[in-house]
Amino acid sequence: MNYVVVGSSAAGLSAIHAIRKLDPCGNITVVDEESRPAYSRVLLTHYIAGRVAERDLFLVEEAFYRSYGVRTLLGVRATGLDPGRRQLYLADGRVLDYDSLLVATGARAVVPSWSRTGGVTGLRTREDAVRIRNAALAGRRVVIVGGGPVGVKLACALLELGVTPTLLASSPRILSQVADREASLMLEQHLLRHGVRVRCGAEVGEVAAGPRGTEGVVLSDGSTVPCQLLVVCKGVEPRTELVAGHLAVRRGVLVDNGMRTSVPGVYAAGDVAESPDIWGEGTRVSAIWPHAVKQGKVAGTNMAGGRDLFPGVLPRNAMDVLGMPFVSMGLLHVPAAAGWRSVSRRRGNSYLRLVIRGESVVGAVLLGCPQLAGPIQAAIRKGGRGWEQLVPL
Amino acid sequence: MREIAGDILYVDLSERRAWREPVPHEDILKFLGGRGLNAHLLWKLTGPDTDPLGPESPLVFGTGLLSGTEAPCSGRTTVTCRSPATGWYLKTSGGGHWGGELKFAGIGYLVIKGKADHPVYLWIDDGRVEFRDARPIWGADVRQTDLAIKKEVGDGDIQVAVIGPAGERLVKFAGIMFSVYNTAARGGAGAAMGAKNLKAVAVRGTGALRAAQPARFHQAAAVCRRALLADSGGEGLARYGTSGSVEAVNELRAWAAYNFQRSRLDDVYAVSGQCLAERGYLKRRVACLACVFGCHRYTELTRGEFAGCYTGGPELETVGALGSGCGVSDPEAIIKANELCNVLGMDTISCGSVIAWAMECYEKGLISARDLDGLDLRWGDGRAVIEMVRRIAYRQGFGDVLAEGVRAAARHVGGDSYRWAMEAKGLEQSRVDTRSAKAYALAFAVNPRGPDHLHTETFAEFGLSPEGRALIARITGDEKYANPYLAEKRAEIVRWHEDCYAVTDALGFCAFSSTALYGVTPARMAELFSAATGHEISEEEIMRAGRRIVTLEKCFNVRAGAVRADDSLPWRLMHERTPDRPDADAINAPEELSRMLDEYYSLHGWDPETSWPTSQTLESLDLGDVGRQLAAVGKLG
């Protein structure tokens, strides 16, 4: 068997593990455009904060590929695909034959049009992180554009370095996608208390450049925030360009619970995949680490002839906001429809909200009381009944 | 093939070292497994002068090739060594579940060499070997040892092979007990283990066996299972166990009583399996691994003198040896004596046989009550038998003499006592009165370990079942030869059964699947072998492999000095007629035996002068290297 894995991050590596477990002899080839072995993108903010050394970013060493008998083509981009002939084309002109292919190309940062100038960076690669950390250590003023999880985590990291960043969120509150209103406000207060300048509802108009590079950012209301480095954290989008036109793609590459795409022999996993959610109600792209690991394992197992299923996407997030643990999961929006409601409890700095549909819990926000997160997640996965016993409200 | 056969685990007790080797594929194709591979290993690892109780003498445990699979009745384990009782070749086998457990641990063969400097037991946890101190349990009986080891290991589901106090004291007919009550009994394998200071081998196996062609194997096993369940003898075997056929054998005057002075017993019902069941001694049936019958018994005495006694058995041979052979017809005494033999770890056949011999000596005045420390060893006294069993195991008083086996005991007592020492080659004869079973007589005489029924069970000659009669017709051409009183065609019958039985043993099957009941035919065994190993073998080839095994076992004895005169029967059977059959043939006359042996040797292609296999025969069986070694010591026929 010829296995080709495109992308060697969480999903790709986990797939290699799974393949080798079932097929000790098959040929495995890994293609990744980064020239060094896989590293953890999730750790980048922790690297900036100085919690992990640069070398600890790497998920595996080169020896890993050797010990697993994996051929590595690092620093090479995959450019094209012929699913009919089961061939993958590489940028250097090489053609790889495969029996089964895993597309684990991941996601890229969303880049707004105004940001294509110097002094602006995203936070997706190791180089980005090094740049941001060096700028912060040099005492540069940093503005973070994006009030999502990555933006908030970066703000916390910079604060740990002794730099007080400005956080610009275009929505009326931070973490609007992953928290309810009350939690957002509590976290915003918490950040403000620690000195982070948070500005919500702030649209970026343009970058103000001077002779020595970026000098500030001009908001749509005309005000200017001075800074030397602008970090754009506007979320990510799946990198589907390799397979677009060959496979069914919505936001990400559409897969079933076995991580199979619309074309036989081709699988997708990780941030690039759009897979069914745990309620079986729709498909979702979920760019979180546990999903990538699990999806990679499922894909690898199925590629090697085994049988495994991905239970479905359950969106979730966990982070430490300056000593305040924040976890959210599942469906957070409560539509004004029959059967939907939410219950909440607030005691001091501890806040808990459950989203209930019918009799079942389908989503939760936990601030300052993270211990319940695991049991609640388990309850959501089991269908959501019996949550009353878990949480004395 | 490795997945079904398991590896060889070598253990050197002197050096406390253990290592594993896979079985070479060609060895499996040549010797099939179990008994066959054991013979091959023992041939390689010993020489003509190996001392059976010396540290250099290896003790080989071999699981059947199919042990651990669903092949019905395939759970038997063969133990092979140089016999401490006879000095000749010894293969002895036991049922139970130990062998299967070993197989699930990935090990098919266990070869034990050397001698530990103090009592130890082996703990094999899925192939990981530990030498554990057995000093605290040295002296414990079989049941206590089994429980103590399970407790120490902390797992009640493990399997343990144990020797009892008899094995520790090197009683020449001490056995190795598997799963508490299943014994590799004959020939003193327990003494061989005791001589190594090895109290037990405990095993836990959690692995899996995979047939090379799973669906085909499953199918073939199902065919065998159906055939066995349809056999006319199956139901009786399941319901009454082996002792269910006591009455039938008695009717044929082939049931040895009073140390073979009689060949039938008047009140035989009292010792039959039917009686055990009816009087409520029988509590339940017990089966070896993958068995469809469950012929093994569990009996308990809840009332009477021996209340509280419980044991596996008694089997037909036990009933014969400790019962009829000593004139005892009290089933409770037999059960109690059986329990003692089991927990002390002794062969019931030899044990009963030496006691019966002693009774005859006592009756004839060769030994006195003083020799016996006051014991009144009279025919039919169950309590005296029980006391004697204990004394033998612990080698107390005259028990010490009897513990050496009947041949040595007869030498000790002297006089004419050799005439009623029911042994040949030094092994006590099993319970068939061969004066009324001529194929048995031949089979007993040529058996490398001595006169018993487990070199080849020729049960078909009794003609007790339609399947048996059909088999005799197939071998000899005529059903009329299914008559145990006839001496004609016995060589053919014996040789077919020899081949078949060797295959049966090698694959791990029980005699009740192929040579006493007949569901597992050679063709079916060939099919199972092919599906299990992925190597096609025909019925003829597998029977030839059986003959190869038989021949190699013979060669072992030849190398050790055996000649034609060693293929013999106990004196009494050859010189005294049984009073229970007035007809002329009721004896194994030397001339008759000699005629049968001539036929048998020439059928095998062995030299009739010496009984040694010829180089031609050995070459034709792919045993050329064995032939060359025999030629080197001048023992090629």
Added chain:
Amino acid sequence: MEKFLVVYPDLCTGCRQCELACSYHHEGVYSPSLSRIRLVKFEDRCLNVPVVCSYCEKPPCEALCPTGAMSTVPEGPYALVREDRCIGCKECVHACPLGAVQLHPGSGVAMRCDLCRGDPACVKVCAAGAIRYEPLDAAVREKRRARATSLNPL
């Protein structure tokens, strides 16, 4: 009429054919440790007790499973272990009062008798008739009869 696996330990001879049939049916190999039905042997008393999931009305293994991996297919009811959900936490193993739930030694996933979806392989090979697939009332009738017989000396 719903049928269940009913075991009659006093008839069991301990041959382990059930374990071998089960492991073959589910895994294609012969291995008691892969069997959903397990035999407990008390060898000194020659006692053999087959242990298998008894299909509790309120299965504790399902109640305590944190991921919903232990479940029952309603049409059987046949047990279903959703291997994709099982995390191998062993709650079910501890929860089962019979010891009838185990982990697969290879994959670490819970194993539980699924009645072979209505045609149990172990029943077919049990020559002693110690494992039967029968409606519960038949088992109760048998038990009542056995009990009555033991009370009556005739």
Added chain:
Amino acid sequence: MLSIGVDPARCTRCRRCEAVCEMTHGGDGQGGRSRVRIRDSGWPPISICRHCESAPCADACVSGAIRLDPVAGVVEIDVARCVGCWSCVMECPFAAIAMVDVAGQGARAYKCDGCREWGFPRCVAYCPTGALRAGAGAGEMSGRVRRQRAARVLPGRPTGGARA
């Protein structure tokens, strides 16, 4: 594989497990170092790591700090690698992972280590009621239960060691 089981119904809340764990792991006696927790309210009433075969916490760990030690059979945390991101806490259905300031470097994930150096979980050894149970593996656990249970089935008074 270590296997730890919990039976809240048997728990008398004596908290001996917490005390033993605290001592074993060098705490100050205030319970801050205990890796097993008896809760006054909320769920679960007793929380302790089950050392799952495919542990969700290990799958979720972004820094590779949590892994299954195949030799000891325990799920263990490498504190030096942990970045305190709460992902594992979010995944554990038994609420068995806490964040504790271990070495003055901020909150790090903290949970039962199976008492590796002792060879057997001490809390289990000291639990007087059997609310905590443990075995070397799930096979051993189910095997023991099976045996104890089966010993009661027949009237034959098996001496075959229900506890052997």
